[in-house]
Amino acid sequence: MQKPVFDAPFPDAPVSDIDPYETRHLGDPSEFHHVLRRNGPLVWLTHYGVWATGRHRELTEIFKNHRTFCSSRGVGLQDFKTEEPWRPPSLILEADPPEHARMRKVLSSVLSSNALSALRNGFEKEAEQRVERLLGVEEFDGVAELAVGFPISVFPDAVGLTEKNRHFLLDYGNLVFNMLGPRNEIAARAAVRAEQAVAWIAKQCERSNLADGALGSDIYRYADQGEITEVEASLLVRSLLSAGLDTTVIAIGNMLRCFADHPEQWRLLRQHPGRARFAFEEVLRFASPVHTFYRTADEDVEVSGVPIREGEKILLNIDCANRDTDRWPDANVFDITRRPGGQAAFGVGIHACVGRHMAALEAEVLLQALAAKVGRIELTGEPVPEPNNALRGYRKLPMSLKVGD
Numbered sequence: 001m002q003k004p005v006f007d008a009p010f011p012d013a014p015v016s017d018i019d020p021y022e023t024r025h026l027g028d029p030s031e032f033h034h035v036l037r038r039n040g041p042l043v044w045l046t047h048y049g050v051w052a053t054g055r056h057r058e059l060t061e062i063f064k065n066h067r068t069f070c071s072s073r074g075v076g077l078q079d080f081k082t083e084e085p086w087r088p089p090s091l092i093l094e095a096d097p098p099e100h101a102r103m104r105k106v107l108s109s110v111l112s113s114n115a116l117s118a119l120r121n122g123f124e125k126e127a128e129q130r131v132e133r134l135l136g137v138e139e140f141d142g143v144a145e146l147a148v149g150f151p152i153s154v155f156p157d158a159v160g161l162t163e164k165n166r167h168f169l170l171d172y173g174n175l176v177f178n179m180l181g182p183r184n185e186i187a188a189r190a191a192v193r194a195e196q197a198v199a200w201i202a203k204q205c206e207r208s209n210l211a212d213g214a215l216g217s218d219i220y221r222y223a224d225q226g227e228i229t230e231v232e233a234s235l236l237v238r239s240l241l242s243a244g245l246d247t248t249v250i251a252i253g254n255m256l257r258c259f260a261d262h263p264e265q266w267r268l269l270r271q272h273p274g275r276a277r278f279a280f281e282e283v284l285r286f287a288s289p290v291h292t293f294y295r296t297a298d299e300d301v302e303v304s305g306v307p308i309r310e311g312e313k314i315l316l317n318i319d320c321a322n323r324d325t326d327r328w329p330d331a332n333v334f335d336i337t338r339r340p341g342g343q344a345a346f347g348v349g350i351h352a353c354v355g356r357h358m359a360a361l362e363a364e365v366l367l368q369a370l371a372a373k374v375g376r377i378e379l380t381g382e383p384v385p386e387p388n389n390a391l392r393g394y395r396k397l398p399m400s401l402k403v404g405d
Contacts, residue, residue: 006045013044014040016045020032021181021182026385033054037054042306042308045315048077049312054324056326056327056342057324057327058303059317059344063344067298070295071093074094075293078179087198088235090243092239100350101350107355109222111355123154126153128372135401137401139398140400141397142253143249144396146252147250147393150362152166159215159241160213160217169241169245170245172200172241173243174388178390184389202234204237205235244358250289250392253393260378260399266376266377269367277364278340280367281360282334284346285338285340285345286322288318288343290346291392294316296311319392327342346359373403375402377401379399383396383397384397
C-alpha cells in the first residue's frame with residue numbers, strides 16, 4: 001500500500017522523502033544522516049509529516065525547552081493528544097512538570113549514589129566470573145554472553161524480580177522502543193514476541209512480587225509515605241523495567257564493537273583502567289544506543305529560523321547529533337581520552353534518563369573486568385545488526401577474548 005505524503009507546512013521548507021524507518025536505514029543510517037546535515041537545521045519528512053533534526057545545537061535546544069516541546073504528547077511518532085496510547089504513558093518519560101518532577105524525585109532517590117554503591121560489589125563479582133568463563137573460548141556471541149548476559153544477571157536482582165521468565169524483560173523492552181516509531185513490520189513482530197511479556201511485566205510490578213529491600217520495593221515505600229499512590233508506584237517500577245535494560249544491553253554491545261574495531265583504544269584503556277567511566281561516555285557519543293526520540297510543539301515556535309506549528313512533531317536524531325562536527329571537530333573518531341560532555345545518548349534536560357548512572361555502573365565494572373584480563377577483543381565473524389525503530393545495536397557479535405596483547 002502506498003504511503004501518504006505530507007506536504008511541507010510552508011513554501012521553501014527543507015523537505016525530504018527519505019524514510020528513516022526503512023530497514024536499510026535502520027541498519028545503516030548514513031544516508032539519513034547526510035540528508036539531515038545537508039538540508040538545514042530542521043527537515044520536513046514527507047512520509048510522516050514531522051520535522052527532523054540531527055544537529056547537536058538544535059537537538060539540545062529542543063530537549064532543554066520542555067515547556068514548549070512537551071513529552072506528555074508522546075516521545076514517539078504517535079501524538080497522545082489525538083491518538084490513544086497503546087499502554088498507560090510513562091510517568092517519567094511521557095510526563096511534563098509538575099507531575100514529572102514529583103515522579104522523578106522518587107526514582108532519583110531510589111537510584112541514589114548510595115543505592116548504586118551498595119550494588120557495586122555484586123556487579124563486580126558477576127562481571128569478573130563472566131569474563132573468566134569466556135577467556136580462551138574460541139568463539140562466542142558477545143551479545144548473548146556479555147551485552148545481554150551480564151545486565152540480565154544483575155539488573156533484575158537489583159530491582160527484586162523473580163528468577164523465572166526474565167527473558168520477558170527483553171521482549172517487553174523491545175516492544176516499548178519499537179512502538180516509538182511507525183506501526184511497521186518491525187513493530188508488529190515485536191508485538192507478537194511481547195504478547196506474554198506484557199502481562200508478565202504487569203504482574204512483576206506488583207508489590208507482592210518484589211523482593212524486600214530491592215529497588216522495586218523501595219519505590220513502594222514512597223506510596224506508604226503518601227508521596228505517590230500504589231498505582232503510581234506500580235507504573236514507576238514498570239518505567240524502571242522498560243527503560244533500565246534494553247538501552248544498557250545495546251550500549252554494552254556497541255561498546256564491545258567499538259573496542260574490537262579500535263584495538264589501540266583498548267590498549268589505552270588497559271593502561272588506564274580508571275578511565276572506564278569516561279570510556280563508556282565516549283562509546284555513548286560514538287555509537288548511541290538510542291537513535292530517535294520525539295518532542296511535540298505545544299505552541300507555535302521558531303527554531304533556527306524554521307517556524308514550527310503547535311502540534312507538529314520533531315524527530316530528534318541523537319546518533320547523528322552525537323557525530324556533529326560543529327560540536328566535536330573530530331566527531332567520527334573514537335577517542336576515550338575525549339571528555340564527551342554534551343553527548344545526548346541518554347537525553348538532555350529534565351527528561352535525561354534517570355537510570356543512566358545504573359547503566360554506567362554496569363558498563364564500568366564490565367569494562368574493568370575485561371581490562372584486567374583481556375589483551376584483545378576480536379571479532380571472529382560479521383556482526384549482525386538488530387533493526388529497531390528507536391535503538392541501534394546488534395543481534396549478534398561473534399567474538400573472542402584474547403589474553404595476550
